[in-house]
Amino acid sequence: xxxxxxxxxxxxxxxxxxxxxxxxxxxxxxxxxxxxxxxxxxxxxxxxxxxxxxxxxxxxxxxxxxxxxxxxxxxxxxxxxxxxxxxxxxxxxxxxxxxxxxxxxxxxxxxxxxxxxxxxxxxxxxxxxxxxxxxxxxxxxxxxxxxxxxxxxxxxxxxxxxxxxxxxxxxxxxxxxxxxxxxxxxxxxxxxxx
Numbered sequence: 773x774x775x776x777x778x779x780x781x782x783x784x785x786x787x788x789x790x791x792x793x794x795x796x797x798x799x800x801x802x803x804x805x806x807x808x809x810x811x812x813x814x815x816x817x818x819x820x821x822x823x824x825x826x827x828x829x830x831x832x833x834x835x836x837x838x839x840x841x842x843x844x845x846x847x848x849x850x851x852x853x854x855x856x857x858x859x860x861x862x863x864x865x866x867x868x869x870x871x872x873x874x875x876x877x878x879x880x881x882x883x884x885x886x887x888x889x890x891x892x893x894x895x896x897x898x899x900x901x902x903x904x905x906x907x908x909x910x911x912x913x914x915x916x917x918x919x920x921x922x923x924x925x926x927x928x929x930x931x932x933x934x935x936x937x938x939x940x941x942x943x944x945x946x947x948x949x950x951x952x953x954x955x956x957x958x959x960x961x962x963x964x965x966x
Contacts, residue, residue: 774836777822778843784815785847789855793862809855816844816851820903827907832916837907838923845900845927849892878949883942890931890939897931900924 788811796805823840827833863869877885904920904927911917 774822774826774840777819778836778840781815781819781843785812785851788812788815789858793858797862797867812851812855816847820844823907824910827911827917833907833911833919835919838904838919838926841900841903841907841920841923842896842927844903845898846893846896848899849896853892876949879946882947883939886939886942890934893931893934897927900927 788808792805792808792812794805795801795808799805819840823837827837831837857872860869860872864871901924904924907920908914908917911920914921
């Protein structure tokens, strides 16, 4: 049942996001659209309450509880960016806003981007692991909550893999811009290619 709720929360996130942006840009009701966008985090609150209620009622912690904690953690870390990403595209498409930036990143700029993204991922990891450990403490029984500790280990493993193959790799082995892109960027910025 909790996995169905997680899927429903993901669907509700996108429905509320689309509704908020539609009201903001298509109906030109900025305040009402803003209120709908503010309701997006309430979806996460519903999931958190449902997870706690299931554990409180004697439920065995499992895949759904770990997935719920991961979902909540990474929504906290990346939810605002997702809303901003959608807002820019929606404003461009329906309200004459500026086009979204589409340039590719290379070298140090790419490494900085990857470190920032990984840092946000670490925020999501910290929130998720905090929720998982709070679940272990709330249940008070390691047999019933062992799956939560396993999830913390899985998330840690994912963050280490992410660290090695993206921020560290981009720092140690920086990508170079293709010659035509470097020339084009330098002519736009007025400086030498990087």
